[in-house]
Amino acid sequence: MVVMNLAEAIGSGLDDALSNDDRVVLLGEDVGRNGGVFRVSSGLQERHGENRVIDTPVAESGIVGTAVGLAIGGMRPIVEIQFMGFSYPAFDQIASHVARMRNRSRHRFTVPMVIRLPYGGGIGAAEHHSESNEAIYVNTPGLKVVVPSTPYDAKGLLTSAVADPDPVIFLEPIRLYRAVKEEVPGEPFDVPIGQARIIQAGEDVTIITYGAMTKECRAAAQQLDTEGVSAEVIDVRTLVPLDVETLVTSVTKTGRAVVVNEAARTGGYAAEIVAQLQHEVLFSLEAPVERVTGWDTVFPLKKTESYYLPSVARIVAAARTTLEA
């Protein structure tokens, strides 16, 4: 066990993948000599060479598109797009080709590729650097979408993603890269794709979230606790395929749910969770499921991020609303 933050845990997972499988290559803008703008891949090019950790031209469609060919050609590309907001130029390659090559060729050609996307706000970044537009990948059949929120999960999910025979979108919550440290095995291990994690058990209301918002949700649960409300907090960890069972079990018990994510509200992934919950547990619901999300605006620049991002206060208030219904 080694104490790592989330960025280091991903770095460790990348290092393992590169060490244990010759087919693995990491490619992206500035991932090599520079170690990535978040230093996630720091030292990996020195260790594994320029043919394994590859600095690319500034061309996101080019990165993903060539990686499709690399994957079909027997490699296991791990692609880093510098920020989720810069994955849009690659959207056609991802939606039209990465996600579809297996189906198009009926299993003959496959794209075992991991696409790493640092995402989310809260660091006062410039425009386009705080996106949480996972909805565009979620509604694209053929992709799996995972989001770790702890160093342990980050390494474990990355290992699973690299081993997966199909493409995986791997969201990295920027705000958590260096927020917490914990013990993580130095050697490879799996956190299976498709399993939610109950962060804390509770009886009165279920708070469902993922990524950086786990932090706010934990804090909200703590505050609710001081008010005598016992909240169950669940980190879904995988958006696609969603572990509906864990959510259903929890909400059947609590009868109340708040879904929290930082994407824009309309058509964000929270809607999908709500839609499934009402379908599975309608008659257990004591109150409408609340959503606490980003708003239907552009993610604001530094000074007014707090107008946009779900806050502890908003989550607590939403939980109270479900309790008062």
Next chain:
Amino acid sequence: MVVMNLAEAIGSGLDDALSNDDRVVLLGEDVGRNGGVFRVSSGLQERHGENRVIDTPVAESGIVGTAVGLAIGGMRPIVEIQFMGFSYPAFDQIASHVARMRNRSRHRFTVPMVIRLPYGGGIGAAEHHSESNEAIYVNTPGLKVVVPSTPYDAKGLLTSAVADPDPVIFLEPIRLYRAVKEEVPGEPFDVPIGQARIIQAGEDVTIITYGAMTKECRAAAQQLDTEGVSAEVIDVRTLVPLDVETLVTSVTKTGRAVVVNEAARTGGYAAEIVAQLQHEVLFSLEAPVERVTGWDTVFPLKKTESYYLPSVARIVAAARTTLEA
């Protein structure tokens, strides 16, 4: 009044817009001499000239990106992307720039642009020609998204979209282009953005849909009628901003709802409608809201389209499920 099909109605709306406002230009692949692959703009280049109806190179990002400049520079571009599946290369321009220029410049620079996207399946087309991925636009703040399902609405909504000071994604249900004819005013008229339409009133269950699926939903309502079930069918017409009130009023009355769209299920727009309904009318619901959607697969090629597209039978069955809950 002139009898028109949906394609002709859009053509008529384009013709009016070009005639009545010098700033309007229509641009896209093959929209000029060829009149568009669906002949929607047939004759318009002859009538308005090559500087108004502009054939472009095969470059979707280029089309939308230059149109951003045209719009800021005082024009009113109407962009045609040949099929929704080919809008993905333009996704960055749409999400990062079209939708955001107003906010970025705090109202100084605006993008009054209409992006026309023929969408949806059912015509046995090649891969990428049957997409219904409106979710990617719905979760992009700064865009309005409209979908006509009748010739009248098509012309009226197009007129509103062209007049709108902000960007509008205009979805055109391919399958309906020539499916029905009706009387449409020859002169310009508005169908306001943001208003749903009750296609048929009913008491027992509300069927909510848009675009090509209105046809299946009408047929389903007819069949339900023969079984003594009175279905209210609503065409939302605008996805963003959604006319929640009309839906809420209806479901409060019926207590049951089926949401039908042909997008892939997970994270599709139906989820948003469901999420809003459960929030507003939870205690009026007699049954979970059902979704009848495309599946989480690639839209199939011709031979197995019927495995994928919502059918009358599936809609009827879903309505029955809500009635049996």
Next chain:
Amino acid sequence: MEQILTPEGTLIADSPLGVDDVRRLYRSMVAARLFDRKSVALQMQGRLATYAPFEGQEAAQVGSAAAMRSDDWMVATYRDAAAMWMQGYPWESLFLWRSGDERGGRPPDDVPVLPPSITVGAHMLHAVGLSWAAKLQGRDTASVTYFGDGATSEGDFHEAMNFASVYSTGTVFVCQNNGYAISMPTDRQTSSDTIAQKADAYGMPGVLVDGNDLLAMYDATSVALARARAGDGPTLIEALTYRIGPHTTNDDPGRYRQRREEDEWRLKDPIERVRRYLEAMGVWDPAWQAEIENVESEVIESAVGQAEAVESQDLEMMFGGMFETPTQNLIAQRELMRPHLEGE
């Protein structure tokens, strides 16, 4: 413009191929045209979905593909059935695919050809990645990618050319400049005099070739592939040719071009010029022509038969096509759909 065989069938440079090989490739072109015409006919009968004819482009496709090694990757488009077939993609798969059945997208296991690309432009990057993979693996396998004049306007063309040259991959870019992108003539697609000259933007050789000249196409592609295998990087080949038919069976070229233009290009027919050459060499006669047409027609008919005899797809194929192991979600959706199958 590189030319070896004139439209009159006269050699104006050394032939890169012996006469037997030319005869073999002539036969391939004849077969390809039979396939093309058969496909158009089947489409008119409603037995195929939309079809994109390549008549006029047989030399561009057959000549270039003939230069490939059997393990070289091919990444081509909806209009490149002749090239794909040359590299081993079966006629029956091409028919099956065109009939609207995903299984036609799966070539036999030893055929290194991706299913035809429908999106314009994106697939060139896949070809770059494939040859790059080979390079990283220490193999000299190359890739050849086919695309049209219209495709050169897409950003992905640029990114593919750039990646190929930056990583010096063994990629051969074959642009069939057939004069049109649907209705858009090439001279309004781009302002450069040639497409070949675009290679210079990437420090890559670009060659302009008579795309209706089988021998020139074979030669240019051979040179490019030798370069690729030697590790000297990619090449852009512009094959100047013409689409004699419509863009697809849905298209009406009368809306955007003159009949006269089509007639002019018919005089440069890629098959006829080889026929003349072979006749002059004394290795062509009408009887042989009839014989090969018969045999190849039978082969094609039998491929149609095979494609049409395939049993229908079941639900498992659709829901099972997405991942190596279908997710619970997909299995659940399949079961939701099952009861509605009969009703259709």
Next chain:
Amino acid sequence: MEQILTPEGTLIADSPLGVDDVRRLYRSMVAARLFDRKSVALQMQGRLATYAPFEGQEAAQVGSAAAMRSDDWMVATYRDAAAMWMQGYPWESLFLWRSGDERGGRPPDDVPVLPPSITVGAHMLHAVGLSWAAKLQGRDTASVTYFGDGATSEGDFHEAMNFASVYSTGTVFVCQNNGYAISMPTDRQTSSDTIAQKADAYGMPGVLVDGNDLLAMYDATSVALARARAGDGPTLIEALTYRIGPHTTNDDPGRYRQRREEDEWRLKDPIERVRRYLEAMGVWDPAWQAEIENVESEVIESAVGQAEAVESQDLEMMFGGMFETPTQNLIAQRELMRPHLEGE
């Protein structure tokens, strides 16, 4: 490479500008450098968010922008504050924007400059559209777009160059090749010898200019703008320059380049060479230097003051920024948010 003024400050061709004008632009470069250094300092104090310094690129920006007419459009990037300011974008707006306030993205009504582009590549298309709009409206307004060497790899660069040449728009493409895209040196970004030569792929003139030469930049841009106004279409200018500082205030160039390289480029400093020239012309002395530095510093300090004195944004600004008229949905969301404002 076009050069008029050598690093030693010697004219090797006729100056396109009189000495008064050169003095004026010298002063602009001095002001720009003061702004740049002030911004870095403010960022270190936490008063600005991430900042992208342009030190070393002053001539490329000031020289080219000086050639513009006041109604020409400018579409530039996060690193082009000097150019934007030349065309009228106020220092205070640039500070405000960098402090993380959207209102800094709104220049005064008579300033035809788009807010800085953060995405690499996409904005060039906007510049094409702007000059195209002018052309369609029968005006001879041009547009100038600034971008880096890295941006030339994006598909949008290609599509912008292609559209500009196909429609013969009055667009001037100014590539500041400053040697790096973050950590990636230009020679690994592309395999072409120059970026200028990429113009040939579009049948467009491309010129390689010493980007640290104020006069050459002014001259090349003037020629391109004259061409644009005459309706002769776009031009690509490659300004060969160097970013002396880090990519942004978050970046550590020590990870990817040698100190020695930076020192070499310092010898080619774009401001110093004009100073030498002016000194040789007898129109520079230390007192004047001190005077302009004082005045420009005060101007910049006062801009900082203005930017920092701006009242905070309220919720209306965020929710009201999206559309001309906010939707009911946005108004409802604003009201949902209102009670939580204080709690933060």
